[in-house]
Amino acid sequence: xxxxxxxxxxxxxxxxxxxxxxxxxxxxxxxxxxxxxRIGGKFKRAQKAQAQVVEGRMGPPGxxxxxxxxxxxxxxxxxxxxxxxxxxxxxxxxxxxxVAIHDELDIDYGTLRLKLGGGDNGHxxxxxxxxxxxxxxxxxxxxxxxxxxxMQVADxxxxxxxxxxxxxxxxxxxxxxDSVECLLAEGLERAQSAYNS
Numbered sequence: 001x002x003x004x005x006x007x008x009x010x011x012x013x014x015x016x017x018x019x020x021x022x023x024x025x026x027x028x029x030x031x032x033x034x035x036x037x038r039i040g041g042k043f044k045r046a047q048k049a050q051a052q053v054v055e056g057r058m059g060p061p062g063x064x065x066x067x068x069x070x071x072x073x074x075x076x077x078x079x080x081x082x083x084x085x086x087x088x089x090x091x092x093x094x095x096x097x098x099v100a101i102h103d104e105l106d107i108d109y110g111t112l113r114l115k116l117g118g119g120d121n122g123h124x125x126x127x128x129x130x131x132x133x134x135x136x137x138x139x140x141x142x143x144x145x146x147x148x149x150x151m152q153v154a155d156x157x158x159x160x161x162x163x164x165x166x167x168x169x170x171x172x173x174x175x176x177x178d179s180v181e182c183l184l185a186e187g188l189e190r191a192q193s194a195y196n197s
Contacts, residue, residue, distance in 0.1 A: 007067040008058075008184055009093040010035060011084050013102040013125040015158075016074045024144045025077060025157040028101040028125075030169075031142070031176045032070050038177065043072060049086035050075045064185040069093070078124035081132030088133060098137035099180060100129060103157060107143035109165060110172040112179055112195045115139050116188055122153075138183065142176055 012032025020026050041054035054070040069091050073083040102125055117135045120126035147156035161169055179195040
């Protein structure tokens with residue numbers, strides 16, 4: 001069992017490059033960017049891994065204050081496992097202190113679900129992470145809903161959020177960032193009861 005002094009590795013999943021920045025598949029990057037802003041840090045290229053990182057502390061002063069490494073893998077989604085595992089090993093983070101923030105097709109837009117472990121549900125970023133380090137990490141699943149009509153899943157996740165979705169996107173990204181802070185400060189059960197809907 002890991003203790004309160006051990007660091008957390010918070011990973012926003014997405015694809016690098018400006019052409020992907022506003023895609024549904026990049027919502028993990030959006031949440032990571034907001035968390036970096038909250039802790040007053042700027043992403044820099046990691047020396048040891050193909051990723052951008054910010055190091056800092058999250059949470060109120062006192063026992064709930066946690067050392068965190070925020071990361072955005074720069075390897076493309078389906079190869080996320082390599083950079084994440086390298087960072088986990090470099091910073092000596094227990095696997096149950098790794099949190100992946102990712103888009104989720106099977107829940108409604110803006111809905112959050114937090115969990116520890118489980119399958120990858122066809123998500124290539126999770127598939128790569130699980131293959132590299134096992135499944136015992138936390139997930140913050142950010143609902144993007146299913147593609148409309150006959151649109152292919154790959155096309156849907158690599159499209160930008162619609163204009164209607166964008167009206168609420170800031171609120172939902174903010175809520176996802178709040179859920180990360182709650183998970184670290186108060187534990188999974190409290191965060192689930194507050195944010196799972």
